[in-house]
Every structure is written in C-alpha cells, then in structure tokens.
Amino acid sequence: MTVALALFSGGLDSILACRVVAAQGIRVKAVKFVTPFFGYDLLAREAEYVAWVKKTYDIDLMLHDVSAPYLAMLADPPHGYGKNFNPCIDCKILLLRAARELMDKCKASFLISGEVLGQRPMSQRQDTLRLIARESGCEDLLVRPLCAKTQEPTPVELAGLVDRERLLAFRGRGRQPQMALAKSFGISEYPMPAGGCVLTEQAQAGRIAWYYGRKWPVNVSDMLLLLFGRHFQLPHGGWLSLGRDQAENERIAALHEGRGYLLGMEERPGPLALLRYSEHPEDLAAAAALVVRYGKKVKEGSPAATVKLSSEAGEQRLTAEPLADEIFQGWYL
Ligand code: SF4
Secondary structure, three states: OOEEEEEOOOOHHHHHHHHHHHOOOOEEEEEEEEEOOEEHHHHHHHHHHHHHHHHHHOOEEEEEEOHHHHHHHHOOOOOOOOOOOOOHHHHHHHHHHHHHHHHHHHOOOEEEOOOOEOOOOOOOOHHHHHHHHHHOOOOOOEEOOOOHHHOOOOHHHHOOOOOHHHOOOOEOOOOHHHHHHHHHOOOOOOOOOOOOOHHHOHHHHHHHHHHHOOOOOOOHHHHHHHOOOEEEEOOOOOEEEEOOOHHHHHHHHHHOOOOOEEEEEOOOOOOOEEEEOOOOHHHHHHHHHHHHHOOOOEOOEOOOEEEEEEEOOEEEEEEEOOOOHHHHHHHEO
16 A cells, blocks of 8 residues: 655644545555644643544644754754744755655655645745755655645656545635535544744744854753743843743743753742853842742732752852842843
C-alpha cells in the first residue's frame, strides 16, 4: 500500500489534505512538528492528543520536536521575516526538510501539505509555493492536495502515486470550499483559522526579537518564558520575568531549572520572578523591588518586604521597598 507523510498543523486545511489523499485508498501518516512557538505544550500530553486526532479526524499522527534547528534558523532566516518576527518561508522550508528526513522511517513515497494558493500573503503565493518546494529539496516529493489543480502536475502525480483527478483546485482566502469539504467528510469540529503562530503576534514577537538581539545562548526554556508574564530589561542588562497570577508563577518556578535567580516574597502573597543574565547587585536589588511592587497590597499600601532569591549557588534574602512606577516604565519589554 502506498504511504504518504503529511505535515499536520492541526488547522482545517491540513486535516482536509490528509483526508483527500486517504480517500484515494492511500495510507496517510501525519506529523505535527512542534517548537516553543507552536504545539510545544502537546509534548506533555502526546498520547492523549494523538488519540484525540485519531478519534476526531481518523488521522494517524505523531509529534516531532524541531526546536533546536528552528531556534537556530530564527536567528537569521535566509528569506527574512514577515511583518513581525515570523520567518514563514524558512519555517515551511525547515518543516518540509524535517518531513523529508522522516520519510524512510515512515516508509512514505511522498509528502502532503495543506497549503492553498493565495491564502496567506507571504508563504502561499505562486512563486513562494514553488520556492518552498524547491529549496526544501521536496520538489519531486510534495503534493498539495487542496490546490494541486492550480499547479503543474507534480512528479508524484505523473508517476501515478496519486490520482490528480481526485485532487482539488482551491485558491484564495475564502473558507467556504473547505467548510463544505469538511462537511462531506463528516468533520464538524475544527479550529477557526488563526493568523499564524506567536511569531506573528506583535508583543510576543517583539520580545523574542529583543532576546535574539542580546546574543545570549538561545534555548527552549528562555523562549517558553518569553511567551507569558511581565518582562523587564534591568539597568545592568538582566532580564526579569514576573508572573501575573498563580498559574504563571507555577510556570516560572518550573522553568527556573537552576538557571538565574528565582525570586519571591515569603511574608505576603505576590509574584514569582526569574532573573537571568545578570549577577549585578543593582539588578538583584531592582528585581527584588519589582517583586515587592507587584506583590499583593495590604491595608497600609505596599510596605517593604523581604525577598528570597534562590539560585544554584544557594539562597539569599534582600529587603526591598516597592519600586516606584516612574523608575521602571522604560524597562518594560
Ligand atoms: S505563521 Fe508561524 S508557523 Fe506559520 S509559517 Fe509563519 S512562522 Fe511558520
């Protein structure tokens, strides 16, 4: 039986691309690539998610973590960034290359992706669809079932591995044809189209771009930390992340991993915070004063408090007054 390996984002187009090819009697295996910017939380509940995809869409899925090559690419994507810090063209090239490397293991004869001509401004124009296929080295291997008939027949179609007549000619930004097709497959539960991953979102992308500008050793833990909470650049170069609620405090504690200082008040409720990339005493003092500033107010306002700083070297305590707002307005990231 012919096997195809599909790139699965979880969006409707990727679901339909799998189903259109599977409807020809081809065995479709799907891979969802994850990075800190998309899908990373699924790694913690992989079996549950894979089972849900099978039950909901009848698609056999696996997850594959490509964080390391992705973070390296993001420093300097050869085709540049989109409106924010999104390297959409190089993102697609990287994921296709990663899929190509998995083909042998999956015994796949070709690759599927769910792109639709003209649906996205940067990565789904006619010229970029060609460029992505060519530069990923997948020109002879890739089929885009939803828009195949808007393209020249691919080597996979010409070889008869897939029946071009049963592929589609979707184009443009409209969603009606996809919704009708989903209905014909009995698929009613699917995510609404989103604008893109967090790298397209102004505030988060801006922080990630700031981080890359620091030339620190880029790592997954820092990326995950940048995606929630409050962030400050301290006067001596330190980076402080501060939780806004209990759930964020727990995530900050879990991401400490012995790197930098974990700060929190012992006397009254307040945020946990993580200081990285500075040992400067003035940054430690500023970090402690910010923790007190964002601590729970008491009747008298926000009195001085003792802040515990935990690091691999041990614990220390600093007594700090809440930092005045006018001092740190320019520190926000
Ligand atoms: S929006 Fe994000 S996940 Fe989608 S192609 Fe662009 S960089 Fe990749």
